[in-house]
Amino acid sequence: MYAHALGRTGLAVSQLGFGASPLGGEFGAIDEAEGLRAVKHAINRGVTYFDVAPYYGRTRAEEVLGRALEGQRDGVVLSTKVGRYGPREFDFSAARVESSINESLGRLRTDRLDIAIIHDIEFGSLIQIVDETLPALATAKKAGKVRAIGVSGLPLAALRRIIESADIDVVLSYCHYHLADTTLVDALAETVAELNIGLISASPLAMGLLTQAGPPAWHPAPDALKQTCRKAAELCARSGVDLATLALRFAVDAPFVSTTLVGMSSRAEVDRNLDALTQTFDPQLLEKLKQILAPVQGLTWPSGLPENSA
Numbered sequence: 001m002y003a004h005a006l007g008r009t010g011l012a013v014s015q016l017g018f019g020a021s022p023l024g025g026e027f028g029a030i031d032e033a034e035g036l037r038a039v040k041h042a043i044n045r046g047v048t049y050f051d052v053a054p055y056y057g058r059t060r061a062e063e064v065l066g067r068a069l070e071g072q073r074d075g076v077v078l079s080t081k082v083g084r085y086g087p088r089e090f091d092f093s094a095a096r097v098e099s100s101i102n103e104s105l106g107r108l109r110t111d112r113l114d115i116a117i118i119h120d121i122e123f124g125s126l127i128q129i130v131d132e133t134l135p136a137l138a139t140a141k142k143a144g145k146v147r148a149i150g151v152s153g154l155p156l157a158a159l160r161r162i163i164e165s166a167d168i169d170v171v172l173s174y175c176h177y178h179l180a181d182t183t184l185v186d187a188l189a190e191t192v193a194e195l196n197i198g199l200i201s202a203s204p205l206a207m208g209l210l211t212q213a214g215p216p217a218w219h220p221a222p223d224a225l226k227q228t229c230r231k232a233a234e235l236c237a238r239s240g241v242d243l244a245t246l247a248l249r250f251a252v253d254a255p256f257v258s259t260t261l262v263g264m265s266s267r268a269e270v271d272r273n274l275d276a277l278t279q280t281f282d283p284q285l286l287e288k289l290k291q292i293l294a295p296v297q298g299l300t301w302p303s304g305l306p307e308n309s310a
């Protein structure tokens with residue numbers, strides 16, 4: 001698997017990154033022992049980037065990942081987040097950044113984070129993010145607890161506003177570069193390249209929309225998007241092709257991202273997703289899928305404070 005430079009951070013990340021939110025049970029019950037084996041299996045197959053957050057499973061995903069990485073920490077790039085602690089629980093204050101990082105270091109059984117990301121900035125005041133949260137992360141960076149800092153969120157407008165007004169190393173965007181939404185390209189690709197900011201694209205399966213099994217019940221997508229993705233899955237089933245495999249292959253081919261984060265919690269998923277990197281697909285099927293998805297291309301959903309989406 002290829003490794004790419006993550007902007008100017010000096011870090012290199014595998015083309016496919018391991019998203020650990022499923023390890024917290026965010027997509028349904030998981031077998032923790034299998035989750036631990038999935039992480040080790042991914043490392044053995046060349047995955048070097050792992051992303052987690054205190055929010056995922058309300059600290060459970062960090063606990064599981066920390067256990068799985070014991071003895072392997074030096075070989076991987078690890079990101080976690082600050083600021084989001086529950087569905088409606090946010091704290092972007094400097095004091096909470098400091099305590100959050102210390103707590104995450106404990107759960108992840110390490111003395112440093114490679115990347116610390118402010119989680120879902122659209123739920124906070126972007127002024128506070130720039131004036132207080134990012135400076136607190138910069139302090140952690142100076143103290144050697146963190147190597148690179150950045151932001152994550154759904155509305156591309158919010159990510160763009162931070163890029164334009166603060167000095168950050170990485171941006172994590174999710175659900176904006178996959179078969180049914182490529183809006184990341186026009187919104188950020190050129191700007192991050194110019195500024196040499198590392199671009200992490202997450203959720204290539206659109207958080208389950210682009211799978212044969214479909215999304216979890218909590219998925220926030222509008223019905224039109226859910227129904228159209230279901231039609232895409234039906235076409236794939238008729239053609240004997242797995243929609244997730246095809247969707248993953250489409251997403252990882254993006255030349256402007258450093259890494260694509262897919263959520264996984266079993267060795268079978270790791271194998272399916274890593275095998276997808278070398279698979280080829282019938283271009284006609286891809287064309288038909290794009291036609292089916294065209295009416296909902298770029299369709300998203302509200303997230304956070306309305307003023308942060310404009």
Ligand code: NAD
Binds near residue numbers: 051245
């Ligand atoms: P995703 O699009 O990667 O989908 C994950 C879902 O697909 C899970 O249910 C997983 O079990 C399933 N899956 C994985 N491989 C599969 C396969 N081959 N076939 C069928 N199903 C498969 O969505 P995600 O997990 O939300 O995103 C990936 C990661 O990116 C997260 O785990 C997280 O680390 C990160 N992320 C961050 C933010 C943020 O910072 N705001 C938001 C979204 C995601």
